[in-house]
Amino acid sequence: MLKCESRLDCVFHALSDPGRRSMIDRLAVGPASLGQLAAPLAMSLPAVQQHLGVLERAGLVKTEKLGRVRQCRLDGDGVAFAENWLAERRLHWDRRFDRLETHIKGDRT
Amino acid sequence: MLKCESRLDCVFHALSDPGRRSMIDRLAVGPASLGQLAAPLAMSLPAVQQHLGVLERAGLVKTEKLGRVRQCRLDGDGVAFAENWLAERRLHWDRRFDRLETHIKGDRT
DNA sequence: CTCACACTTAAGCATATGCTTAAGTTATGT
DNA sequence: ACATAACTTAAGCATATGCTTAAGTGTGAG
Structure with a gap:
């Protein structure tokens, strides 16, 4: 977890x-x-808490302490980030594949 | 890299x-x-090769040995996988946020 | 045939990761 | 006040990771 520069x-x-x-x-x-989050997860509470920390630092989850309970909810922020990056690359992908296809067709003609 | 079950x-x-x-x-x-892939990367060739292996196992890159050169190209397969997963979750996200918003508006009225 | 080029394999090592258990801490119910 | 519930912190440990260097392997050029 040291390396989470970007x-x-x-x-x-x-x-x-x-x-x-x-x-x-x-x-x-x-x-x-x-x-509740830990219950189905076949590992100790501290372990789950660490995973939660990873999700929180990534901006995927937000937590808040209410009384003695820590409530966790989703935070859409991080997903948008990842989705955008992927969509961007996929444009390149598809464009390249199209170009390749065009190239092949050109050869055939 | 042991844990790459899914x-x-x-x-x-x-x-x-x-x-x-x-x-x-x-x-x-x-x-x-x-x-060529390694050149700009401030690390040894074997290191780059290992990274390449990770990308290949993920279905993001395909490689082929031509003579004594290994040529690498993208493979769109893996991206689609990730993108779909994210898009799916985002539906849940957005639906939840909508519901929350509706709830809040309902309270105000 | 020889040699250099472009990897590839192997071994090894410092550090990071993913847990664990045990010992706090804070809040709630009686 | 006291016990218990719900985390939280700390310490520690086995294993995985991400490199490294050094020694192969197979190709292509001359």
Whole structure:
């Protein structure tokens, strides 16, 4: 976690773990406490808390302490970031494939 | 790299490194040899080769040995995977935010 | 045939990661 | 006040990661 210089690093790294993605999926249903988040996850509470930290630093989740409970909810910010980057690259991709196809067709003619 | 059970793990992990992303950006311009890919990257060739392996396993890049040169090109497959996943989640996101907004407006009325 | 080029493999090492358990801390119910 | 619930912090440890250098391997040029 030392190396999270750029925002994209954080977001993609956060999303690269199935446990963290399942936490996101759980939160997509609605807010949850840390304990509720941890319950289905076959690991200790501190471990879950660390994963939560990764998600939070990536801007995918926001948390707030209410009484003795930490409530967690989604934060769409990070996703937009990642989605934009991917969409951008995909333009390049597709354009290249199109060009390749054109090239092939040109050869055939 | 032991833990790359699901496809998404691979793709997101591959994208979480700025060096690897810059390799992708370079390949978006056009195919390149391993050496060309390594040149701007301030690290040894074997290191670059390892990064390339990560990209390849994620389905983001395809390589082929031509003579004594390994040519690398993009492979759109992996991106589509990641993009779809993100888009799906974002639907949940947005729907939740809409609902929240509706709720707030309802309270105000 | 020889040699240099472009990787490729292997070994090794410093550091980071992903957990764990145990010991706090703060808030709530009685 | 006291016990318990819900985290939180700290320490520690096994393993994984991200490089490195050094020693192969296979090709193409001369």
